[in-house]
Amino acid sequence: MTEFRLTQVSDTHLSRGRPFARLTENFHRVSEHIDTTRPDLIINSGDVSWDGPTSRADMEFAKDLHGALPVSCRYLPGNHDIGDNPTAIGTPPSHPASEKDRAAFVDVFGEDRFHFEAAGWCFIGLNSLIMNTAIPSEAEQMDWFAGELSSANGKPIALFLHKPLFLQTPEDPETPGTAIRYVPQPVRAQLVTMLGKHDVRLVASGHVHQRRDFTYGRMRHVWAPSAGFVIPDKMQEVIGTKETGLVEYRFRPDSFEVRYVRAPGQRDVSLDELLGSSG
Ligand SMILES: [Fe+2]
Numbered sequence: 001m002t003e004f005r006l007t008q009v010s011d012t013h014l015s016r017g018r019p020f021a022r023l024t025e026n027f028h029r030v031s032e033h034i035d036t037t038r039p040d041l042i043i044n045s046g047d048v049s050w051d052g053p054t055s056r057a058d059m060e061f062a063k064d065l066h067g068a069l070p071v072s073c074r075y076l077p078g079n080h081d082i083g084d085n086p087t088a089i090g091t092p093p094s095h096p097a098s099e100k101d102r103a104a105f106v107d108v109f110g111e112d113r114f115h116f117e118a119a120g121w122c123f124i125g126l127n128s129l130i131m132n133t134a135i136p137s138e139a140e141q142m143d144w145f146a147g148e149l150s151s152a153n154g155k156p157i158a159l160f161l162h163k164p165l166f167l168q169t170p171e172d173p174e175t176p177g178t179a180i181r182y183v184p185q186p187v188r189a190q191l192v193t194m195l196g197k198h199d200v201r202l203v204a205s206g207h208v209h210q211r212r213d214f215t216y217g218r219m220r221h222v223w224a225p226s227a228g229f230v231i232p233d234k235m236q237e238v239i240g241t242k243e244t245g246l247v248e249y250r251f252r253p254d255s256f257e258v259r260y261v262r263a264p265g266q267r268d269v270s271l272d273e274l275l276g277s278s279g
Pocket residue numbers: 011013046047078080207208209226
């Protein structure tokens with residue numbers, strides 16, 4: 001295969017509950033676009049479901065919708081699927097990621113991390129929510145990740161995970177309001193050191209519900225927009241572009257292209273709309 005076409009969808013936040021029908025509608029528009037474009041693979045980079053820890057049915061609903069796509073999917077968990085990272089700064093998460101929630105995600109989606117190769121590239125997906133939890137799978141994943149990086153054997157590497165690594169630089173200080181937005185310290189520094197020893201060219205994430213594309217050093221950082229909804233400015237500062245959509249990649253040996261796309265009919269549903277229509 002000399003070209004590998006990959007579509008990243010993120011933050012679909014799916015649930016069968018009626019208040020979330022607008023998110024299902026947006027997913028249907030994304031599905032139609034995928035049916036038209038037929039990439040080689042879909043990656044959902046997390047927050048696949050609305051509230052996985054309290055509703056396995058949300059994850060099962062999301063899995064059914066992804067399973068109906070005409071293209072294979074790989075899955076990574078988000079904080080809405082398995083709970084959030086403990087951080088050194090700021091309020092502790094009300095629901096930290098646990099072994100039980102991770103296992104439930106794996107049970108429904110079949111994985112919480114992945115590795116594969118295509119078009120001369122090495123693709124690695126990480127579960128970013130177990131970082132800083134000290135649960136056994138955190139250390140186990142880090143050992144696995146180190147092994148996968150080493151076994152890339154000089155191939156360029158594309159990394160996928162739910163949370164972006166940082167806003168501007170790896171040394172950005174954590175703040176109480178934003179620590180949960182990025183991979184938390186001290187794991188972030190550990191990851192950045194590991195990535196710097198290998199030919200990592202792309203770090204693709206979701207979580208922020210704002211799309212953004214920047215290069216720091218040799219690494220391009222692509223923040224996928226949410227496929228489902230945007231967060232109003234009164235609830236979240238603007239640090240990228242608040243639009244729903246998806247990201248299309250074309251990988252060829254030694255190069256890649258990135259394109260932000262909005263599926264025909266996909267709407268900028270606001271979180272306000274969702275919360276206002278609950279009940
Ligand atoms: Fe999200």
